[in-house]
Amino acid sequence: MSREVTDWMNIAQCFYWSNERLLQFSQQFSAEIERVLAGQPSSLQAVKSYLSLPTGREQGTYLALDFGGTNVRVSRIRLLGHHCFIVEKKISRPLKKNGEYNYMTDQTTADELFDFIADLVGEAAGGNKPFYLGHTFSFGVAQHDVGDARFLQWSKEITVAGAEGRMVNDMLRQALVRKGLDDIIPVALLNDTTALLLAAGYQHGQSQVGIICGTGFNMCYYEPRWDMIVSLEAGGYDGMARTNWDIAVDEASQQPGYHQLEKMVSGAYLSEIYRRVAMEYLDAESMPAFTTEAMNHIVANDSPAEGRLLMGRVWKRIVALQDVKPLRSIGAAVFVRSAQLTGASCFGVLRHLYPDGAIPAQTIAVEGSVLEHVRGSLFMLEDALHICQAGFARGKKIEASPVLVKDGPSVGAAIAAAMAAHH
Numbered sequence: 001m002s003r004e005v006t007d008w009m010n011i012a013q014c015f016y017w018s019n020e021r022l023l024q025f026s027q028q029f030s031a032e033i034e035r036v037l038a039g040q041p042s043s044l045q046a047v048k049s050y051l052s053l054p055t056g057r058e059q060g061t062y063l064a065l066d067f068g069g070t071n072v073r074v075s076r077i078r079l080l081g082h083h084c085f086i087v088e089k090k091i092s093r094p095l096k097k098n099g100e101y102n103y104m105t106d107q108t109t110a111d112e113l114f115d116f117i118a119d120l121v122g123e124a125a126g127g128n129k130p131f132y133l134g135h136t137f138s139f140g141v142a143q144h145d146v147g148d149a150r151f152l153q154w155s156k157e158i159t160v161a162g163a164e165g166r167m168v169n170d171m172l173r174q175a176l177v178r179k180g181l182d183d184i185i186p187v188a189l190l191n192d193t194t195a196l197l198l199a200a201g202y203q204h205g206q207s208q209v210g211i212i213c214g215t216g217f218n219m220c221y222y223e224p225r226w227d228m229i230v231s232l233e234a235g236g237y238d239g240m241a242r243t244n245w246d247i248a249v250d251e252a253s254q255q256p257g258y259h260q261l262e263k264m265v266s267g268a269y270l271s272e273i274y275r276r277v278a279m280e281y282l283d284a285e286s287m288p289a290f291t292t293e294a295m296n297h298i299v300a301n302d303s304p305a306e307g308r309l310l311m312g313r314v315w316k317r318i319v320a321l322q323d324v325k326p327l328r329s330i331g332a333a334v335f336v337r338s339a340q341l342t343g344a345s346c347f348g349v350l351r352h353l354y355p356d357g358a359i360p361a362q363t364i365a366v367e368g369s370v371l372e373h374v375r376g377s378l379f380m381l382e383d384a385l386h387i388c389q390a391g392f393a394r395g396k397k398i399e400a401s402p403v404l405v406k407d408g409p410s411v412g413a414a415i416a417a418a419m420a421a422h423h
Contacts, residue, residue: 132187
């Protein structure tokens with residue numbers, strides 16, 4: 001075996017998790033859930049949503065606001081009961097449009113931002129008509145009931161002034177009044193992972209766990225002790241071994257030491273891990289940063305000649321033809337580890353819910369660019385579930401299958417509005 005082959009295989013091996021390691025990881029993750037529920041120190045959190053699972057029979061027309069990044073989406077959704085719904089209208093606007101407006105900077109006040117959002121809500125509603133509104137809001141809050149939460153801090157490059165310490169839905173409600181839309185009433189505030197699980201539960205019935213693995217990473221699940229959905233802030237989990245490349249990516253990040261699992265599985269970091277590994281394999285001193293989307297194109301391209309051209313364009317260097325396959329294989333190994341750890345984390349939740357190993361048939365709600373667009377991710381996630389179950393409860397099959405949920409944050413917000421309005 002040539003030195004080149006042993007080199008790339010040795011690198012790829014660093015990202016391979018054996019069945020035993022995955023089982024141990026899931027066991028430790030499950031134990032960490034028990035710790036956080038008991039109020040003990042933990043790298044996980046147990047953030048209460050104050051929402052139970054839907055019945056699938058919820059009905060009515062509701063407004064759904066999805067505000068979790070640099071785009072705002074407002075939908076009018078009719079819940080038909082019988083696990084069915086219709087998206088009657090959908091509006092999406094960026095917070096920033098070059099040469100026209102920018103609602104992301106500290107030159108913008110919170111009232112101006114929510115006035116902009118209120119205009120979109122009015123457009124989706126068709127004017128000042130009586131609607132209950134659910135609000136998927138994916139920024140830092142302190143929440144004590146389903147109806148509203150106190151704002152803590154922005155992320156994702158938003159630095160709007162004057163929101164800290166104020167109630168989120170109250171800011172929206174005041175903006176709606178200023179815009180003459182006082183018949184629209186915000187009644188629920190939730191995060192995107194909870195919204196995803198609500199949407200899956202409404203459509204598929206048996207859904208206990210929701211996973212988002214896109215730019216970031218998080219998981220939530222239905223906690224029977226509290227009769228509500230709980231967000232684990234799973235990206236913060238730190239109970240696993242890391243490679244030297246993981247540690248280097250973490251140390252160069254904005255928050256070293258935090259969000260360690262997220263930095264091993266999510267789209268915001270996978271390409272940076274791959275960049276550092278590729279530099280080491282090619283013995284290169286530098287390489288331009290690139291996106292995980294570009295990484296996915298490289299890994300998914302089966303043609304050596306096309307792959308070489310793509311690597312050359314993305315990395316601004318000439319790549320030898322014999323290096324194309326090894327580099328693709330290394331990238332694939334990084335993606336496989338992401339899916340495996342996502343699956344093992346999910347099994348940690350199932351292990352907590354079903355300690356006897358008898359896991360009933362159910363769907364695992366999943367969303368996010370990594371799981372949706374990286375070839376083989378859902379298969380590897382499901383494979384990790386089966387590996388962990390085989391080690392934990394021999395002879396008992398697991399019938400939990402990941403299902404991609406479309407429009408989860410919006411549909412879930414509408415369902416939350418229905419549940420809160422009729423509670």
